[in-house]
Amino acid sequence: MSQERRLFGTNGIRGIVNQDLTPEFVINIGAAIGTFFKHKRLLVGYDGRTSNIMFAHAVTSGLTATGCDVYDVGTAPTPAIQYAVRKHNMDGAVIITASHNPPEYNGIKVTGNDGIEISREDEIKIENIFFDKKFNLAEWNKIGQTHTLNGIIDEYVEAVETHVNIGAIQKKHFHVVVDPGNGAGGLAAPRLLRDLGCKVTALNANVDGTFPNRPSEPRVENLGDLAVAVKALSADLGVAYDGDADRSVFVDEKGEIHAGDRTFALIEKYFLLKNKGATIVTPVSSSYLVKEIADAYGGNVVWTKVGSTVVSQTMKKLKAKLGGEENGGVFYGPHQAVRDGAMTTALILDIMAKTGKKMSTLLGELPRYFIEKDKIECPNEIKEQLLKAFTELMQKYKPDTTDGVKLWFEDKSSILIRPSGTEPIFRFYAEAKTRQKAEQLVRKHKAQLVQLMKKIKT
Numbered sequence: 138m139s140q141e142r143r144l145f146g147t148n149g150i151r152g153i154v155n156q157d158l159t160p161e162f163v164i165n166i167g168a169a170i171g172t173f174f175k176h177k178r179l180l181v182g183y184d185g186r187t188s189n190i191m192f193a194h195a196v197t198s199g200l201t202a203t204g205c206d207v208y209d210v211g212t213a214p215t216p217a218i219q220y221a222v223r224k225h226n227m228d229g230a231v232i233i234t235a236s237h238n239p240p241e242y243n244g245i246k247v248t249g250n251d252g253i254e255i256s257r258e259d260e261i262k263i264e265n266i267f268f269d270k271k272f273n274l275a276e277w278n279k280i281g282q283t284h285t286l287n288g289i290i291d292e293y294v295e296a297v298e299t300h301v302n303i304g305a306i307q308k309k310h311f312h313v314v315v316d317p318g319n320g321a322g323g324l325a326a327p328r329l330l331r332d333l334g335c336k337v338t339a340l341n342a343n344v345d346g347t348f349p350n351r352p353s354e355p356r357v358e359n360l361g362d363l364a365v366a367v368k369a370l371s372a373d374l375g376v377a378y379d380g381d382a383d384r385s386v387f388v389d390e391k392g393e394i395h396a397g398d399r400t401f402a403l404i405e406k407y408f409l410l411k412n413k414g415a416t417i418v419t420p421v422s423s424s425y426l427v428k429e430i431a432d433a434y435g436g437n438v439v440w441t442k443v444g445s446t447v448v449s450q451t452m453k454k455l456k457a458k459l460g461g462e463e464n465g466g467v468f469y470g471p472h473q474a475v476r477d478g479a480m481t482t483a484l485i486l487d488i489m490a491k492t493g494k495k496m497s498t499l500l501g502e503l504p505r506y507f508i509e510k511d512k513i514e515c516p517n518e519i520k521e522q523l524l525k526a527f528t529e530l531m532q533k534y535k536p537d538t539t540d541g542v543k544l545w546f547e548d549k550s551s552i553l554i555r556p557s558g559t560e561p562i563f564r565f566y567a568e569a570k571t572r573q574k575a576e577q578l579v580r581k582h583k584a585q586l587v588q589l590m591k592k593i594k595t
Contacts, residue, residue, distance in 0.1 A: 142268050145260040147444030147558030149246035151235050154188040158243055160195045167199020168274070169267035170231060170247055171281075173259070174205055177228035180286065182210040182218035184234040184321040184381040185344035188243050192233045196245065200231065201281035202274050208286040212344065214321045214382035216477035217293035219252035223473070224292055229255075234321075237354035237379040237464075238560070240347050252473055253453060254446040294329045297480050300472050301487040307334030309490050312372040313482075314338045314388075316363045318353055319345040322382030322478060329479050333486060338370060353380040355465060356510075357394045360386065368392035374485070374496055378478045383445070384465040385478035387485060389496040396508045398424035399500055400485060401461030404469075406503070407488050408459050409434035418451045418460035418468070420444070421539045422553050422566045424506050427461070442540035443555060449474050463508070463566065506549075509575035511565040511583060512557075519593050520556040523563070526589050527554065544582075552578040554586060 144150050150166065152158040171179075181197055183189035189212070197207045210221055215232055222230045228250050235242035247255050247263065255263075266272065275281070313335045317323035323342035330337045340363060341350045351359045355377040367375035367388045375388030387400050405417055405427065413435040419427050420443040431438045439455065441447045448460045448468055458470035466476030469484060489496060515523060528542050537543040541555020550569035557564055563586060567578040 142264055144264050144267065145257075148236060148446060149244045149254070151238060151242055151244040151560070153241050154243050158192070160191060163192050163195035163245070164199045165272075166245060166263075166267055167196035167231070168203055168272040169199070169263050170196075171200040171203030171205040172266050172271065172273045173263050174229055175273070176204040176275075176281070178206045178208065180208050180210055180218060180222055180225070180227050180230035182213050182221075182230065182232055182289075184215065185212055185319070185346045186233075186235065186240065186243050186380070187346040189233050189346070192243060192245075196231050196233065197283060201283060203272060203281070204275035204279050205281045206284065207281060208284045210286045210289045212321055212324065213290050214293070214325050214479065215246070216383050216473065216475055216479065217290050217325060219248055219475050220293045220296055220473055221286070221289040222248055222250065222252040224289070224296075225286065234381040236381050236383070239352065251453070253449045253475055256450050257446070290325050290328075294325055294332065294479070297329060297472065297483050298332060300469065300480070301333075301483045302490065303333060305490040306486050310334055310336065311374060311486060311489070312336040312338070312370065313486075314340065314363060314366045314370060314372045314375040315342070316340040316351075316360070316375065316377040317342050317382065318351055318355065318378060318380065319343060319348050320353060320378055320380035320382055322378035325382065326376070326378065326479050326482065329483065333483065335486070338366065338372065340366060348380070355379055355384065355386040357396075360388065360394050364388050364392040364394055373489070376482050379465075382478045383476045385467070385481045386465040387496065389500060391497050393497065395500055396424070396463065397461070397465035398426055398463045398506075398508065399503060400465070400481070401467050402426045402430045402503055403488065403499055404467060404481070404484050405430050405436065405459060405461065406434055409436045412458065415459065416455050416457040418448050418455065418457050420448060420462055421537060421543050422555070423461065423463045424508065424568050425549055425551060426504055426506050429504050440539060444558060445476050448476075506568045506570065507572040507575045509567045509572070509579045511579045512562045513583060513587060515556065515561060515563045515590060517561050519590070520563070522593055523586070523590055524556055526593065527586055530585065530589070548574075550574055550578060552582055554582055
């Protein structure tokens with residue numbers, strides 16, 4: 138399939154509102170999705186972006202035009218919508234969200250009847266229907282019906298709570314500072330934390346699709362206010378979510394912000410203590426720390442391409458119970474094999490309650506790696522050519538090309554260079570035993586990629 142006929146990236150369809158994603162486009166993609174599902178029952182839900190109601194009406198029009206019945210669940214975290222698919226025996230869902238992207242973006246995710254985003258093979262089927270305009274429009278008396286489905290956030294929070302020791306957490310009376318970043322997480326996380334007996338201090342908890350207080354992506358450079366608040370209030374923990382609350386990044390009681398790899402590795406460690414020999418699924422963008430923990434506690438790591446869909450689908454195929462990403466996404470299979478910020482938060486509190494240890498102590502017990510990330514802009518039309526040229530340049534390092542180019546070095550440092558599947562950029566993920574080495578790896582390979590890009594453009 139040519140690039141011109143591709144709509145789905147690593148995590149659904151993304152684009153700028155009323156430029157890449159227009160109401161007309163969304164109606165047609167809705168009709169393509171509806172044609173694919175063939176008169177089934179589908180949820181439609183969305184996060185708090187300013188264009189979500191507009192697109193919810195548009196995608197619902199496309200779905201019902203093909204005879205699908207639509208159940209509108211309103212604004213909710215993405216993992217809550219995914220849970221509702223299974224809870225209510227739906228055939229799938231269309232979720233309108235651009236996750237961590239800036240406010241001018243929106244996007245569309247499609248799940249199957251298990252709440253997991255559909256496979257790449259099924260995405261291609263929808264793309265083919267869209268581009269060939271082979272929409273199966275229903276007769277006038279067989280158009281799908283629309284319904285409202287209430288209460289999914291309550292059901293989701295209650296489901297999360299079944300996977301942790303509520304009593305043990307409640308006895309600790311943890312003080313948690315929660316920062317949903319004006320995203321949909323504000324509708325679920327504070328309630329979950331209060332149910333768990335926590336004192337809750339909320340920052341940016343009102344849903345506002347303009348993201349007025351910090352960028353939607355919970356990166357270290359965006360979480361300074363959260364870190365200051367945790368330390369100033371002598372809280373036990375801080376947690377931040379992205380726009381649709383499927384990812385979470387944590388701050389310990391000392392105000393230190395931790396990369397997603399480390400909190401995932403902490404969960405992995407205590408999961409493996411109970412589940413010897415378990416398979417852990419993670420993308421090549423994750424830290425070597427994940428493998429080090431697996432080796433120490435009897436686990437087996439399966440590396441995948443970057444993208445939550447790939448992790449979920451690999452977990453499903455292998456019947457794995459735990460997956461994770463470096464960006465703060467944790468997939469807890471006993472709950473659902475999708476990344477889930479609230480579930481991750483509950484798991485961290487469960488570990489703290491059971492061990493009686495502070496978060497800084499728990500993370501301090503893990504091997505230490507320093508992570509450095511960066512990105513450069515790159516037009517989508519030259520991404521493939523640039524990646525090929527860079528791969529050839531790196532042949533002496535015997536690159537891992539599972540996704541992009543990953544270079545592993547003898548001192549356990551590494552760097553991954555890959556084109557984004559959702560934005561016109563190349564991303565860099567470097568790690569090493571010292572921050573200086575990680576920064577050096579990024580500087581060196583970023584300069585090489587910039588030079589190659591200049592040659593290609595000329």
